[in-house]
Amino acid sequence: MTAPGRRSSTFTRLLxxxxxxxxxxxxxxxxxxLALVRDDPVLLEALGATADPDLALDGLVRLLEAQPAPAARRELLDTVIAAKPLRDRLLGVLGASAALGEHLARHAGDWQALVTYEPRDLHPGVxxxxxGLAGADDPVALRVAYRxxxxxxxxxxVCGTTGIAETAAELADLxxxxxxxxxxIAGEEAPEDAARCRLAVIAMGKCGGHELNYVSDVDVIFVGESAEEDGDETEALRAATRLxxxxxxxxxxxxxxxxxxxxxxxxRPEGRNGPLVRTLSSHLAYYQRWAKTWEFQALLKARPVAxxxxxGAAYVEALSPLVWQAAERDNFVADVQKMRRRxxxxxxxxxxxxELKLGPGGLRDVEFAVQLLQxxxxxxxxxxxxxxTLDALQALAAGxxxxxxxxxxxxxxxxxLRFMEHRIQLYRLRRTHLLPEDDAGLRRLGRSLGLRADPVAELTREWKRHTGVVRRLHEKLFYRPLLDAVAQLAPGEARLSTEAARERxxxxxxxxxxxxxxxxxxxxxxxxxxxxIQRTLLPVLLGWFADxxxxxxxLLNFRKVSDALGKTPWYLRLLRDEGAAAENLARVLSAGRLAPDLLMRAPEAVALLGDGGGGLGPRGRAQLEQEILxxxxxxxxxxxxxxxARGVRRRELFRTAAADIVGSYGTEAQPAETDQGPLVDQVGGAVSDLTAATLAGTLRAVVRGGWGDTLPTRFAVIGMGRFGGHELGYGSDAxxxxxxxxxxxxxxxxxxxxxxxxxxxxxxxLQLPSADPPLLIDAGLRPEGKSGPLVRTLTSYAAYYRRWSLVWESQALLRAEPVAGDEELGRRFVELADPLRYPAAGLDEDAVREIRRLKARMESERLPRGADPKLHTKLGPGGLSDVEWTVQLLQMRHGAxxxxxxxxxTRQALAAARTAGLVTEEDAAVLDEAWVLATRVRNAVMLVRGRAGDTFPTEPRELAAVGRYLGYGPGHVGDMLDAYRRTARRAxxxxETLFYGT
Structure with a gap:
């Protein structure tokens, strides 16, 4: 036993x-x-230099215990103490890898593999x-030899003899x-199969790229042919598949x-659903006809290995041209970036x-950016x-x-980051890319990277610093050289040629x-x-434009806004300093014509896009009316x-459109799962309130100009249709x-x-020529239609409705709501309308038949010639008309x-019908979804084209922009149209069941 005093001294030295x-x-x-060497300072010094001295000492003791005889134990100890290279290598491995320590304890003689320290040993190849694997003739022996x-x-x-790139290459060669x-071994077990076929193994991923991890799936693709020129290809492929x-x-x-x-x-082609082995011609046919962008990206690393x-060489030669044509595919960049986001x-x-590998600022961000540029x-x-990756990055910089x-x-x-990944995996030889959660694991990892003062704190700080660098650079990497190519501020720096910039x-x-x-x-x-400042902003903005x-x-609209506001001190400062402003502006400027056109007429409205100053939240009708008046x-x-008044309307239309665009530019490819009803209601309410406030201002201007403060008559404007329903779109008439x-x-x-x-x-x-979106007021729903007077007294309305009104006029009054003018007169008009639109006795069968007849007539007569009925959002099957007439029939029948x-x-009435049991929950959901979708399509068309439309655009870019607004990424326009048809068909x-009773 050690004396207490000496024990205390040893304890201190160990700490x-x-x-x-x-x-x-x-x-x-x-x-x-360890009796012979426990006081040897060289041993303690060497243990203290490892990533985990406790683990290294434990591994050394277990290795000594595993030696077959005292002489072998003594030989090991003498060699460890005397030979610094072996000492550093053995203890370094034992302190970094519990798994390799366990291997050495099971195979006590394998430490001899670390003795050789010759120049030829420093960088072994295949x-x-x-x-080293030659004597392994079965799977068990192969595992031992591999370890x-x-x-x-x-x-x-761990000794630093090789860097991360060399280590990854050695792992790929192994x-x-x-x-x-x-x-x-497989061929020796099945010699007939081996003789019948030619089989090539193509390494993919990190193995193919000569940058393998300690523990990683080894991705491969198999190519097979018959061993004989006229052999049976089917049998050869079966044999190759078994091998x-x-x-x-x-x-x-x-x-x-x-x-x-x-x-x-x-x-491989078709993934796990495809055959394990294909012929070269089959591979080539698949990649020529069916392969997706990510599959060509994966082929960047294809390399014959076995x-x-x-x-194998023929495979790479045949497919290589296709890889380098991938960037010519439609939506190439968008496809790659979408895969990364997924x-x-x-x-x-x-x-x-x-997450070291897949998280933001991780390894995959670097790899994806480099591959995209390649x-x-x-x-x-x-x-x-x-x-x-690192070789490609160096070549990209050199060019x-x-x-x-x-x-x-x-x-x-x-x-x-690769060093961290290697050290984490080396510990247990497990496939992981996650940073340890426990302090012991973080301490071991930090020490393995040479961080000794405060390993946990230093590791965390360095990791955050490097992921921050990657996060900032991986997106702008694609765009910064474009600016360097045109700015020409560093004459000695290699820069993109004009042709390369155009390619990008x-x-x-x-x-x-x-x-x-x-x-x-x-x-x-x-x-x-x-x-x-523009050179700082543009790399990020270009990415958003490209999205x-x-x-x-x-980009054109951004230049126009910048030209208009370039001398305004707050403009660039807003974009630079307020996180949301730049992205919001990029989204708005590239989403279509309406919002940019509004902004060009009032560039100072850019301020609305920032984090402060009111932002994009809708303003209430009272506030709008107060400002306009x-x-x-x-x-x-x-x-x-x-x-x-038009100036306020222009600014507020921009606010609403910008909020709509920013709110709609979200998750791709899951639009049906996202409830956009609140956004639709917000747009409809905001545009309707703005229209009402504009009419109130126009009315005030007219009265002041002709009569001073008071008209000789009370006057009110009653909103009808979508205006009265708070459901106006950007291009709707009032x-x-x-x-x-x-x-x-x-x-x-x-x-x-x-x-x-x-x-x-x-x-x-309101019809005076102007660059602002028109505000057309339509009085076509008045008594007697276009033949009747534009304005009547309340008494005249009452007399007409009492004696002459038709059922469609009662139906039209369902949306009547005062929007401007004398509030008391408006309230009395509503009192007049209520018995007509919500008849106490409901509707008789003649009235129901008349409503159905009118609906059918409208469908047959008013649909534009040449329009695809299935895609017409207003009059087509399952469109707005179908939903609204169904709801309005329920209102007239049961409103009393x-x-x-x-x-x-409409949506509130439909919800009330569902609550009252007049419509099943499922049917109400179907109608609501169809109404929201049709309304969003109409809003999207106006935002994109700058003019109203009831059907999808035919021009490809406009159609893609509508798709992007609706949540469909590049290449998914067909999915959008299919989803619309499906939703409309269900509605x-x-x-037909609720309205026609069929």
Whole structure:
């Protein structure tokens, strides 16, 4: 036993050397196995230099215990103490890898594999590893030999003899040798199969790219042919499939020595549903006709590694041209970026902050960015065609495709993250990319990376720094060189050629790359503060423009806004400093014509896009009306008053459109699962309130201009149709009725004349030529239609409705709601309308038949010639008309007894009908979904085209922009149209049951 005083001294030294459990370490050192060397300072120093001294000491004791005899134990100890290279290698491995420590304890003589320290041993290749595996003739022996080879790789790694790139390449070479050995064993087990076929194994992924991890699936593709020129191809493929499957099992199966790694063939054509082995011609046919963008991206790393070398080389030669044509595919960049977003979205929320590989700022961000650039520019520049990420990044920097400084920072970050990944996997030899959660694991990881002062804190700080670098660079990597190419601020720096810049812009979806380069030059050239800020903003903005259906329009509109506001001090500061402003502006400028056109008329409205200052939240009708009436009150004439009202309307339409666009630009490819009803209601309510406030301002301007403060008659505007229902779209006309009532003592003829002059002047002023979206007021729903007077007294309305009104006029009154003018008169008009629209006795059968007849007649007569009925959002099957007439029939039949039905709003009435049991929950949901979708399509058409429309655009870019608004990413326009038809078809079925009773 050790004396207490000496024990205390040893305890202190152990703590100083980095042991965390000094008491246990002291007991280990007192064990018989270490009796001869427990006080040797060299040993303690060497243990203290490892990632985990406790783990290293424990592994050393277990290794000594496993030696077959005392002499072997003494030989091991003497060698460890005397030979520094072996000491560092052995203890370094034991301190970094519990799994390799367990292997050494099971195979006590394998430590001898670490003795050799010759120059030829520093960077072994496939042939050296093949020699190391040569004696392995069965799966168990292959695993033991594989781990023995892995020992030497890990030793060079932890001692710093090799860097991360060399270590990854050695691991890939060892995997190559292992695949060859496994195929050899499989062939020896089934010599007839081996003789019947030619089989080539193509490495993919990190193995193919010579950058493998310690523990990773080894991705492969198999190519097979008959061994004889005229042999039976079917039989040859069956034999090749049996060999390939056996080879995979030899590597993947768990034995008493564990497994090596899974061999994954799911990157093959058709994935796991496709045949395991195909002929070269079959592979070629698939990639020519059916392959998706990501499959060509995967082929970047394809490399023949085992089996028939000639066939493997022929495979790569045949498919390589297709890889370098991939960037010419429609939506190429969008497809690649969408795949990246999908990967991130699938990470469990609890793991995102610990994910080294797939999380934001992780390894995959670097790899995807590099591969994207390779595919775009590798067509014309063969120097970029490396399957190894760091080599490709260096080539991109050398060619000016990536800025050298950015490339250097990415290289450093990527190496650091790969070091972390390797050390995490080496510990247990398990496939993981997650940072440890426990302090012990973080401490071991930090020390393995050379962080010794405060390993946990230093590791966390460095990891966050590097992921932050990647996060900032991986997107702008694609765009920054475009600015360098036009700004020309660093003459000695390699930069994109004009042709390469155009290639990149075309890949991003720009139809006119020459114009885009001119815009970039105008925005970013020069040494002014404005140009410097633009060079900071544009890499991010270009990415958002590229995410739209019309990047050209986004960039052009941004230049126009910047030209208009370039000298305004707050403009660029807003975009630079407020997180949401720049992205919101990019989305708005590239989503269509309406919002940019509104913004060009009032560029200062950019301020609404920021985080503060009111932002994009809708303003209430009272607030809008107050502002417009105040502006009208300051005007010197009615024309100036209406111009002021139009100015407010323009700004508020932009606010509403921008909020709509920003709210709609969200998750792709899941639109049916997203309830857009609230957004539709917000748009409808905001546009309707704005229209009402504008009419109130126009009315005030007309009265002030002709009569001063008071008309000789009370006057009110009644909203009808979608206006009265708070459901106006951007391009909707405002359906109205005008009502007046002479003031007490006023001459009725004079009052009527004043009312008619008010209506005429309101219509004239609102129709004055203007670049603003038109506000057309339509009084076609008045009694007697176009043949009747534009304005009536309340008494006249009452007399007409009592004697002459038809059922359609009662139906039209369902949406009647006062919107401007005399509030008391408006309220009395509603009281007049209620008995007509909600008859106490409901509807008799004659009235129901008449409504049905009118609906059928409207469908047959009003649908535009040549329009596809199935895609017409208003009059087509399952469109707005179907839903609204169904709801309105329920309102007229049951409104008298069901209070909830007494509303002008379609969705509220439908919800009330469902609550009252008049419609099943399922049917109500179908109708509601169809109504919301049709309304969104109409809003989208107006936003995209700048003019109203009831059906989908036919121009491809406009159709794609509508799809993007509705949540369908690039290439999914067909899915959008199919979804609309499907939704409308279901609504039509429900409508026919509820409305026609069929």
């Amino acid at each position: 100083r050397h980095g042991f965390t459990d000094a008491s246990a370490a002291e007991r280990r050192l007192d064990s018989p196995e 042939e050296e590893f093949e020699r 023995r080879c892995l020992l030497s790789i890990a030793a060079r790694d 995997a190559t040798a292992t695949l060859r050995a496994a195929l050899r 390939a499957a056996r080879m995979m099992r030899i590597c993947s199966e768990t034995t008493v020595e564990g497994s090596i790694w899974p061999v994954d063939a799911n990157l 089996g028939d070398a000639e066939l 990967v991130v979205a699938n990470i469990p929320v609890a793991e995102v902050e610990r 595919l775009v520019h590798g067509r014309a520049d063969p120097s970029l065609r490396s399957g190894t 000016g495709y990536v800025g050298r400084a950015d490339a250097g920072r990415l290289d450093e970050a990527y190496r650091f 812009l075309v890949a991003l979806g720009y139809a006119d790359p020459a114009a885009a380069l001119r815009h970039l030059e105008a925005l970013a050239s020069g040494v002014t503060r404005k140009a410097a 739209s259906a019309d990047p050209d329009a986004g 105040a502006a009208v009150g300051r005007a010197e004439s009615a024309e100036q008053g209406v111009t002021a 359906d109205v009725l005008f009502v007046h009532e002479p003031r007490e003592g006023a001459d009725e003829r004079e009052a009527a004349d004043a009312a008619n002059r008010v209506v005429a002047e309101m219509r004239r002023l 007894e069901v209070a909830g039905l007494r509303t002008t709003r 039509r079925t429900v409508m």
